[in-house]
Amino acid sequence: MSEPGSAVTGPIADIKGILFDKDGTLFDYHASWAPVNAGAAMTATRGDPELAETLLVAGGLDPASGRYASGSLLAAAHTGEIAEAWARIMQMPADQVPDLIERLDRTFQELGPIHATPVGDLRALMTGLRDRGLILGVATSDSEEGARRMLTDAGCGADLVAYIAGYDSGHGGKPNPGMVHGFTAATGLPADSVMVVGDNLHDIRMGRAAGCRLAIGVLTGTSSRNDLAAEADAVLNSILDLPALMDS
Template sequence: MDKEGSKMRIKGVLFDKDGTLFDFHRTWVPILAEAALVAARGDASLVPGLMAAGGYDEATGRVASGSVIAAGNTPELALLWLQTAPLWEAADLTARLDAFFAEQAPRRSEPVTDLGVLLAALRGSGLRVGIATNDSVASAFATIGHFGLAELVEFHCGYDSGHGTKPEPGMVHAFCDAVGLSPGEVAVVGDNFHDLEMGLAAGAGLRVGVLTGTSAHDDLAPHADFVIGSIVELPALLGGLS
């Protein structure tokens, strides 16, 4: 890819949500432990096995990069957990988990910075802003509202929005259609390789990895044009490319 050529064309930023705008481990490990208890129908003895199956290492308190907990969507998580605790119908557990996440995530998400200030700065520089998550669209919408970002985020979608799931390119294309950009004018920013692979599949002009999620630098570097510590560094990065 010609990075120099793509740098000059960036006019929009499509963010992943969890691990990118919000610190993944501080937000999602406690929520997922409670969700696992839901999947176990209250049997706490099943929770450690469910969490481990999803990619959580209790010894380190970390979630593995690329695991179902890190990168999957709710139906994938439900099917995985049903292998260990077959106590629900898959559709029922998916619906129950989606409702639980949409209720819990907005009020318990831990932003990596003052998102209103950061997104306002990006919008003020002329960039279009969207969010694409493998969480549900209801959870994304509720979180955007809870943090007062509705006037700053022009587009949002989830795994259930009809645009496909990551790493398919549909979410990027939907953002482009919504704000009138071409994929080559968009920077995709995420904490997992599936975010960056989505950007590649869509023909995004820039792919930026962040380290506030489940991935280390070496996990992201092969898939990214740049890897930064967090989105706090993004305005300077983009400003240096313009």
């Protein structure tokens, strides 16, 4: 295998499946999720704009740039983790956290498809990869329902994406390997024939923990090239560069 962050050659021939992260990978993170996160914070605070701003900053927002930090709560965590962190800030009783999780998931599921900004023509890309004989899946810290809605709206239904797992699908969250194990169980592929692609070190570490052949970083999320290159096998500008990588 190549050195982290460099071009990949030999292992590509062994890849039979690709497991994508969703937000920051298939969809541009900041274009898609800045307005969704803002809506979620207003939902959490029941319309208090000052407290909502406090929650967003705690979640990783830089108010000056409007961007989220790599590895921050809103860049990498799932709804349960977000709700628990925000509940502590709001001094919310523990027995109210399940309701907050439900309200946040509902907000994410409603606003996510509205603001979803694919990094390119996802259907064309996925079709091309599928036609190479690759089995495709998605593993996200969003809910499974939220992922299905966004992918369907982008033209990536079950004919292209064989597996979708969210934080609530029973496989656990990232960077643990459960979502990859679910993918290999559903498809019959061995982990060492799978490539994981994501914008965050949570994705890279998930792939490593599961024994995947390759873990590839992309720059359409919250992480810089330097953030990812330390642990990824290669870093691409976006998933639109995958066909060229597969041909390398």
